[in-house]
Amino acid sequence: MKMFNRNTIFKVFTLFLFIGLLLTIIGCKKVEDIPYEGESMSYELPVLNYTYDSLAPYIDAETMEIHHTKHHQSYTNNLNAALELHPELQIPIEELLADPSLIPSDIRTTIINNGGGYFNHALYFSILMINNGETPTGNLGLAIDIAFNSFDDFKEAFTTAAATRFGSGWAWLIVTNEGLKIVSTANQDTPLDQGTPILNIDVWEHAYYLNYQNRRADYIEAFFHVINWDKVAELYEDSL
Numbered sequence: 662m663k664m665f666n667r668n669t670i671f672k673v674f675t676l677f678l679f680i681g682l683l684l685t686i687i688g689c690k691k692v693e694d695i696p697y698e699g700e701s702m703s704y705e706l707p708v709l710n711y712t713y714d715s716l717a718p719y720i721d722a723e724t725m726e727i728h729h730t731k732h733h734q735s736y737t738n739n740l741n742a743a744l745e746l747h748p749e750l751q752i753p754i755e756e757l758l759a760d761p762s763l764i765p766s767d768i769r770t771t772i773i774n775n776g777g778g779y780f781n782h783a784l785y786f787s788i789l790m791i792n793n794g795e796t797p798t799g800n801l802g803l804a805i806d807i808a809f810n811s812f813d814d815f816k817e818a819f820t821t822a823a824a825t826r827f828g829s830g831w832a833w834l835i836v837t838n839e840g841l842k843i844v845s846t847a848n849q850d851t852p853l854d855q856g857t858p859i860l861n862i863d864v865w866e867h868a869y870y871l872n873y874q875n876r877r878a879d880y881i882e883a884f885f886h887v888i889n890w891d892k893v894a895e896l897y898e899d900s901l
């Protein structure tokens with residue numbers, strides 16, 4: 662008895678051809694996903710979806726423009742320059758900041774300061790819009806009531822965290838396993854090791870000095886007029 666007739670050989674050949682084609686397709690897709698050798702992660706200054714003057718009189722146009730085009734741009738440039746020294750480091754900035762032990766020691770401080778500066782300002786600029794006195798509703802409103810008793814109590818606690826942060830830093834509303842929490846951080850440190858940030862206020866003097874000089878309390882009060890609660894609610898839903 663013949664083991665292989667022409668028909669069998671043809672079928673086996675076709676099967677191998679099909680498997681080969683399939684592996685090629687899968688292989689191509691994988692190759693596309695892997696950045697080519699030597700390409701470092703890099704970040705771009707996020708484009709604002711509003712104009713620099715649209716937060717006035719609460720935050721003035723000149724402060725916004727300098728803050729975005731000078732400060733945020735510098736953090737972005739410095740972050741990219743540090744990442745270029747380690748093209749093998751293909752980990753998103755949020756993950757590096759949540760666990761700095763993942764960062765090579767020679768660029769760790771630079772990434773914490775400038776990667777933090779990049780991340781913190783990206784969130785800050787994304788949650789700004791004149792709110793006409795609106796306060797959070799829906800799931801976010803409920804979560805704030807559960808965690809802080811009422812919106813007014815939340816506002817008081819957040820204001821205190823921002824006002825009492827000594828020197829330069831940030832106050833935050835973060836989502837944790839135990840619900841919403843208010844924290845503050847020094848310099849450009851993030852609370853990414855504690856939870857998911859959904860709102861922050863920059864209390865470095867460069868964020869308010871042109872308009873408010875040393876009056877940080879007035880800036881914090883004004884900030885409550887420019888929190889885009891729809892955006893914060895969206896970030897809250899995404900974090901769940």
Ligand code: MN
Pocket residue numbers: 728732782863865867868
């Ligand atoms: Mn800033």
